[in-house]
Amino acid sequence: MGGVTELLTRDTTRGRVTLTAVTLGSGIAILDGSVVNVALRTIGTELDASLEQLQWVINGYMLALASLVLVGGALGDRLGRRRVYLFGMGWFLVASALCAIAQTPGQLIAMRVLQGVGAALLTPGGLAIIQSAFRREDRAAAIGTWAGLSGIAAAIGPFVGGWLVDNGGWRWIFGINVPLCLVVIALTLWATPESRDTEATGRGFDVLGAGLTVLALGGLTYALTASASMSRPLLVAVLVVAVAAAFGFVVVESRARTPLVHLSLFGDRVFSAANAMTFVVYGALGVVFFILVLQLQVSAGWSALSAGLTGLPVTIALMFLSSRASQLSERIGPRIPMSVGPVVCALGALLLLSAGRGATWWTVLPGLVVFALGLALLVSPLTSTVLAAAPDRYAGVASGVNNAVARAGSLLAVAALPALVGLTGDDYRDPTAMTSGFRSAMVICAALLTIGGVVSWFGLAGRSHPRPSETSETVA
Template sequence: MSGSASVPATSGAVAWGTPAARWMLTATVLGSGMAFLDSTVVTVALPAVQEDLDTGLSGLQWIVNGYMVTLSALILLSGSLSDRFGRVRLFMAGVAVFALASALCTFAPTLEWLIAGRVVQGVGGALLTPGSLAILQAGFREQDRARAIGAWSGLTGVASAVGPFVGGWLVQIGDWRLIFLINLPIAAAVLAIAWFKVPESRDAQAPRRLDYPGALLGVVALGGITYALIQWGAVGGTPAVWTGVVVGVLSLGAFLAVEARTANPMLPLGIFSSTPFSVTNAATVLIYGSLGPLLFLLVIHLQEVGGYSPVAAGAASLPITLLMLALSARSGKLAARIGPRPQLVAGPLLLAAGFVLLSRLGPDAPYLTGVLPGVLLVALGLSTTVAPLTATVLASVSERHAGLASGVNNTFARAAQLIGVAAVPVLAGIGGSGSQGSGSGAASAEIAQGFGPAMLILAGLCVLASLCALALPRGRMPEAAEAAERGAMAEEASAVAPRADDQPLRFCGVAGPPLRSCPGSTAGEISDGRGPGAPSS
């Protein structure tokens, strides 16, 4: 059951400033903010988890990627589920699953139980995140939707920004388990509000048959490939690792075959017939494939090698969030005037320069002169890149496929972060025997030795992204002004799948809080205000 049992279903009837509006915004902000907060606090707590559960780097990679596997593979399907079964109902289900998984993480006696909890958290996150914005778009009056979604974007952005401080503080004053325990009272409040105060909405024309085989194959493919990459760094090319490779690759092939033949695919392959769309998604994979490993490795390096406290290590990347919030809207407007190509060429090069600076970090590097310059260049690179990236994704397809385009791009970004966290440490020589059960000293030495090469690998990925952008047409793309205006960045992302009536749920941008509602959107369409570029665990 959902809130529809207590509150009648409605569509576009809630006015800004009313008690109903406040309840709806409170539930969606708290629910999404819980997931966004958790994604940032977990990374800060990784060294404490490593010491408590006596695990190596491969175990830490699974703590991050266990969440990302299910989130990446299921977030597109969950949008269709919410259309069919009710957005509040799926949102509440996601919150409940996330809370139960958080309890499992809190009391996990071993690493294996913690990873299992993170996998289930990914399922909950995939269910609740698209639903939160869909509830706002469907519930508020058309003239109030932009204001409501803008408030949601700002408030949930605050949750992501304070995450490193909260996580570091909880680790320092108590125990890493507190970062999961705080989710339980938040989830209880969200469920109570949603049940009694939030009106239900659904799409009467949603498909009866959903792409469950595609979702299952996506999980198996991502899981198999991720397992092989992580375990290769820990134990080498064992039979189990090669089995993961085979299972992952075969499942990926089966996934593509299913998506090509099913009536309502999660990932319609025909959309890649647009060259700009394909090029932009290739750049997305390279850029976010570098961002994920950066956020994973930097906080570990600062604590294990640099001697930073959890709070200081978590705050080290805060300039990325602040500059993206401040500059991305301006970057989108610039892309609308000159076209996205110049920024998509220059932005990744700024990222690469930042990674090169960070590659020189030593054990005693001070923050202001050692860490901050590289972090600022990374922040400027992302601020330059993300909004025009969104504009190009949306301008590369017809308007009626904007939701599909943004959802696909979002999924590619998350999957790239997942694979990056698994693969880059292996390529840099981090995660072998030195970090698997050999003591914190050996692990710290291995991280110190491999961090520089890892940053140079990430710089290379960004240079490749810049080269990809050269394949884009010069000048403004069709509809790019509209798309860029909707592309300001605000941390974490969410995505939903298209509807069966071939009028997909529309997004105002994969990567930012909308400055207004999507043109022509109706109560059943979603104007997404967040993007894939957020730090995500």
């Protein structure tokens, strides 16, 4: 087990390097959830892929991440958060290199799934390390930094992807991960202390619960994505299996001696409300980032780089406003930022309805700026609220739950919305069909974002500040 070490502070070298390592590592995984969007049209043309296959290039990664991130969080709590984080980074590095050399849509989808497995191992570890390795008085600011820079990674993804696609080809969006992962591994080995939930170490692992999460999310995503090409009996059968697996997961977790997810966490109203808000809001965010860059390239004739630059307002807003939003939440509580933020994002989505044929930067900039301000207002308070609502010994699980909810929301929305708004097959190459589907999708996203704000307003009522968490152990 090792001896207890002194908790890190943000103003020391080890504290700064550790925060850099977990932020950069988490950012790389989040970046790959968005960087691919801007390259989809080029990938589709070069590999002769259908819209359904392009959806799976996104969803294969998100499926593995969403269905296994709970496993990653639980393994970190048991085996050591630093150890699992490092293993995930190594896995992600290898999978990224394999993505870069894929020759067919099927190969790329398979490698994206492997990449998602690595992301699932490392993503919850970043937040769990912050929560367990830093002093209590430094955690909110550290989480604000992590949330802001992670949000920047998601927003800057289309810009980075666009530049790489235009200047080197789509394969570089995966190849660039290799040196970045090596930097994260080196920094983590040098500065980051090990920590774990000492009460969970040595206990059995909930293999059945992990399998049921994969089956539930995988079945539902497959049904939503491939519904147009599936027979009705097969579609019904897949949906029944997915729903049964989800129900079985709840039953198993309520009875397991060492559950993957401690359902008692959801007994906290704030934890439940924050995760409910996360599901609908991140579902909408996933669709906006997925479909906007396609719309601007297909219907407005923008280059990949120009479409990617639409993430710049979000990047700037998160860079300069995330820490302030976190401090505001600390002073007045998370209810107002987490309620107003999604509604502001909804307004931004509606303003983006003008992004059709002939759209210029001046056409889309107002919507992008409003959307960015709303996102900056909600990201940091949301992350801090979820972690503060759970005991420190469950830091990995709490982070895993929130990441799973966010990825599942994005995954299911990206899987369902294109078909729901009439986009199937090669429609993404037709400007008329693309514009019609895009506008319907933006209206639906605005509705989802508004619902997220309403959930926060009522779910966080009466809780002015996050409650203090229990003390955690950090082990050498």
